[in-house]
Amino acid sequence: MRSTRCVDGIATIVVDASGLGRSAAAQLQRELEDAVSRVDGVDEVRVALMADKVQRQIIVVGSGKGGVGKSTLTTNLAVALAREGVKVGVVDADIYGPSQPLLLGTAGQKVRAEGQTLIPTESEFGVKVLSMGQLIEPGKAIAWRGPMVGQALSQLMDADWGDTQLLIVDLPPGTGDVQLTMLQKFKPAGAVVVSTPQDLALIDATRAIDLFNQAKVPIVGLVENMAGYLCPECGAVSSPFGQGGTESASQALGVPFLGRIPLAMEIRVASDTGQPPAASDTPHGPHFAGIARQLGEFLGAAKG
Numbered sequence: 278m279r280s281t282r283c284v285d286g287i288a289t290i291v292v293d294a295s296g297l298g299r300s301a302a303a304q305l306q307r308e309l310e311d312a313v314s315r316v317d318g319v320d321e322v323r324v325a326l327m328a329d330k331v332q333r334q335i336i337v338v339g340s341g342k343g344g345v346g347k348s349t350l351t352t353n354l355a356v357a358l359a360r361e362g363v364k365v366g367v368v369d370a371d372i373y374g375p376s377q378p379l380l381l382g383t384a385g386q387k388v389r390a391e392g393q394t395l396i397p398t399e400s401e402f403g404v405k406v407l408s409m410g411q412l413i414e415p416g417k418a419i420a421w422r423g424p425m426v427g428q429a430l431s432q433l434m435d436a437d438w439g440d441t442q443l444l445i446v447d448l449p450p451g452t453g454d455v456q457l458t459m460l461q462k463f464k465p466a467g468a469v470v471v472s473t474p475q476d477l478a479l480i481d482a483t484r485a486i487d488l489f490n491q492a493k494v495p496i497v498g499l500v501e502n503m504a505g506y507l508c509p510e511c512g513a514v515s516s517p518f519g520q521g522g523t524e525s526a527s528q529a530l531g532v533p534f535l536g537r538i539p540l541a542m543e544i545r546v547a548s549d550t551g552q553p554p555a556a557s558d559t560p561h562g563p564h565f566a567g568i569a570r571q572l573g574e575f576l577g578a579a580k581g
């Protein structure tokens with residue numbers, strides 16, 4: 278409550294609604310109006326909601342190609358940061374393969390809207406989420422081009438994110454319309470690029486980094502996913518896609534190397550059932566937590 282006043286039967290109340298989402302703020306306003314109008318001598322109630330604008334940062338997770346673990350990394354970075362107390366939202370901007378509702382276990386929930394404004398769904402991991410998959414019918418994405426893509430992306434980005442401090446955006450693979458809109462319109466604070474270790478994936482990752490460089494989006498760093506397979510039968514470690522390629526590529530490109538995530542059956546199984554490995558103390562949690570910590574440091578420095 279910042280101030281209250283009652284003159285000639287008109288009660289004026291100024292309240293601080295910082296951090297409340299639009300719907301929560303509207304509800305607070307209704308409740309105040311309701312309660313104060315019942316006070317003797319009050320004929321009219323005027324409620325003014327003040328809010329400090331949340332300084333929200335945007336991080337994009339990109340890759341040159343699909344299937345390298347962009348979505349898996351996005352989910353687990355978000356969950357790891359939420360465990361550290363950061364208020365995180367995930368925007369699933371992958372029009373070709375939206376997967377965040379599945380990964381965050383919110384697939385059964387319908388997205389709500391107030392007027393034109395979408396209300397993000399809440400996962401059980403303290404991460405809010407909105408997905409392109411909630412705006413388009415499965416299988417229709419291919420017909421989407423430029424302006425439609427831009428509009429849909431804006432709807433997700435301008436949703437009622439409330440006190441969310443950080444939005445992590447799961448980009449589609451490559452360098453298409455979503456990327457361009459994202460970079461031009463929303464100016465992310467940084468980009469995390471995911472690659473598998475083999476040369477072909479690295480060539481694509483390099484292309485993604487070029488795009489971010491051109492758009493002057495700082496690269497947080499490169500992540501090597503699916504490095505080293507630990508055989509559950511014999512315990513031997515093999516490297517189906519090679520190993521270390523991403524780290525040397527990051528040196529060659531002059532961008533930080535953020536870490537390596539092994540190819541592990543548990544990661545795939547847990548992810549598919551909406552139980553992100555970073556959410557509990559699984560053996561693979563620390564891999565994601567380590568990368569999340571570096572992202573946290575980057576964001577702290579970016580804020581100045």
Ligand SMILES: Nc1ncnc2c1ncn2[C@@H]1O[C@H](COP(=O)(O)OP(=O)(O)O)[C@@H](O)[C@H]1O
Nearest residue numbers: 343344345346347348349539540541544545548
């Ligand atoms: N480190 C990993 N170990 C095992 N499976 C993984 C790993 N990373 C991703 N996967 C699996 O690989 C598939 C593709 O990953 P996904 O995150 O959807 O990639 P992208 O978003 O880049 O297309 C998913 O089935 C996912 O569970």
Ligand SMILES: [Mg+2]
Nearest residue numbers: 348371374376
């Ligand atoms: Mg994906």
